Amino acid sequence: MKSPIVVLGATGLIGRGIIAASVAEGIPVIAVARDLRKLKALRGQHPTADIEIVVQSIRDDSDGAELATSLRNLGRPLAGVIAAMCGTPGRGRLLDQPVASLREMLDGVLMPHLSAARHLLALLAEGYRGGHYILVGGPGSESPWAGYGPRSVAAAALSMVARVLHDEARAFGVRVQLLIVDTPANGEGEDVHLCARWPSALEIGARAIGLIRRNEGKSITRPVVPFRTLLPARQEPPFGVKASTDPSPPPDPDTAQDSSIVDARRLLLSLTFPNRNEVSP
Numbered sequence: 001m002k003s004p005i006v007v008l009g010a011t012g013l014i015g016r017g018i019i020a021a022s023v024a025e026g027i028p029v030i031a032v033a034r035d036l037r038k039l040k041a042l043r044g045q046h047p048t049a050d051i052e053i054v055v056q057s058i059r060d061d062s063d064g065a066e067l068a069t070s071l072r073n074l075g076r077p078l079a080g081v082i083a084a085m086c087g088t089p090g091r092g093r094l095l096d097q098p099v100a101s102l103r104e105m106l107d108g109v110l111m112p113h114l115s116a117a118r119h120l121l122a123l124l125a126e127g128y129r130g131g132h133y134i135l136v137g138g139p140g141s142e143s144p145w146a147g148y149g150p151r152s153v154a155a156a157a158l159s160m161v162a163r164v165l166h167d168e169a170r171a172f173g174v175r176v177q178l179l180i181v182d183t184p185a186n187g188e189g190e191d192v193h194l195c196a197r198w199p200s201a202l203e204i205g206a207r208a209i210g211l212i213r214r215n216e217g218k219s220i221t222r223p224v225v226p227f228r229t230l231l232p233a234r235q236e237p238p239f240g241v242k243a244s245t246d247p248s249p250p251p252d253p254d255t256a257q258d259s260s261i262v263d264a265r266r267l268l269l270s271l272t273f274p275n276r277n278e279v280s281p
Helices: 014-023 038-044 059-073 099-127 149-172 203-212 217-221 257-274
Strands: 005-008 029-034 050-056 079-082 130-135 175-179 224-226
Touching: 005 014, 005 149, 014 029, 029 038, 038 050, 050 059, 059 099, 079 099, 079 149, 099 130, 099 149, 130 149, 130 203, 149 175, 149 224, 175 203
Parallel strands: 005 029, 005 079, 029 050, 079 130, 130 175, 175 224
Antiparallel strands: none
């Protein structure tokens, strides 16, 4: 892939993972973010890579149009766009917050994605018909994320936007897809609240690049593609539960029951029947 890809939200956690995955694949990158200092630091981490930086925040249509003009002036036909603009967490229950809070969440998460897509899809079609536009979504896209009501609504709305754009962008010869990561991502040692089952930003970036390259098999035809960690972390049995000696490999995450539900049920049973030496799932 000789033409560059554009990464929106390049200095965020997921954005940095996408940049690292792109560099590993030898793909040129145009990194877009609002903070020049962070963009320069990001480029400094990959001194031999082809990384061009563009300072631009995206909040509305005028910002989207300005970004499209800046990218067009670079004179480099684009192979794809990956939008990793995550916004703020949006914690709390919907019922505990004023309606204005949800409006702010939609303005901060949904509208930047739509503003960018409206202008960049046409730009992408100009230089590389058959290009790819990837949006990266987080928890709450398919099921509510407990404790993050506004964020869940915004994530679900982004999922529908991606489905609509997937259909409408066919006229441009561009494929739009949403990569849903239904858990938080592990960072680079900057956050103490980590989980072994969460994917790394680099893993997410590699999956997004796989969609750009169209080497994802049947996934390339879907408007929404779920991210799944291929190798789930090993879990220790709850206190009071005898560890299994079954040497069989871990179940397929597409067909098996959610392991967190099984673990929770085991724990509840062990608390209810403390004298049992073994609790079946």
